Amino acid sequence: MKLAKRLILTTTALAAVTAGTLLSATVGQATPSQPARTGVEIPAALKVPDGNRLSGVFSAEGVQTYTCTDGAWKLLEPAATLSAKNDRSQRPVALHSRGPVWVSTVDGSAVTAAAVATSPKTGTIPELLLKSTATRGTGAFADVSYIQRLNTRGGVAPTTACTGTDQVSVPYSATYTFYKPAN
Template sequence: MKLAKRLVLTTTALAAVATGTLLSATTGQAAASQPARSGVDAPAALKVPDGNRLTGVFSAKGVQTYTCTDGAWKLLEPAATLSAKNDRSHRPVALHSRGPVWVSTQDGSAVNATSVANSPRTGTIPELLLKATATRGTGVFAEVSYVQRLDTRGGVAPTTACTGTDQIGVPYSATYAFYKPAN
């Protein structure tokens, strides 16, 4: 039953996000031509190690889903769509969900990652540096080594108490930058 509820919640959140207006970002050729550690403005704590190059920057819009645990809101999962700036139709190019994982809607490639550093921001979820733990496929997310979550807006858990198994989706937006080994 919990899996079915989670699937419905995630599917509903992604469908709602897919119909919304997405923020702008750069991707493709322009991002690949940037120097290895530049192209995006990130706090020092979130800098990607030398030996990696920026390969894509996407805008994301979605929700941070929280569930009630012991009377407090706890992060359950993100649900967001990523879009490229140069696509005027704002067609989703990737989906972001629990794992965290990003899956390309264009080629099926995927990257899982884990947070290795964060930079708190007032009134919004923190910016993050994530290190890839696994990749699949041969497309846009193949061989991704690091992901940065930057320019975050919203997504903060409610401060009110909760009861039972309540869940809530809090809208957020961010910029995700993907890096691959420079070799």
């Protein structure tokens, strides 16, 4: 029952943030020497190691879903739609969900990653450096080595008390930058 409820919530959250023509979108590619267009200085802890090149910059809009666990709000999952940062139409090109995983809606490629560094920000979820743990396919997310979550806004867990199996989805936005090995 809990799994079915979680699946329904995940599907509902993804559907809510995935309006648009997903399959007709194209993935914007960044050039290897192009800096991430984030508008802020990247904290030293979140810098991608040498030997990697920028392969994509995407804007994300979605939710961070929290569940009540032992009387405290705990992150259950993100659900976000990514759009090519350099595409003026902001057409969706990928989905981000629990894992965390990013899946291209254009070519089906995917990347799963784990956080290796964090940089807290006041009033918003922290910025992150994530390292790829697995990739699938031959498209945009094939061979991704690192991901940065930058320019975060919102998504913070409620400060109010919770009881039982309460869940809440909090809107957030971020910029995700993807890197591949330079070789």
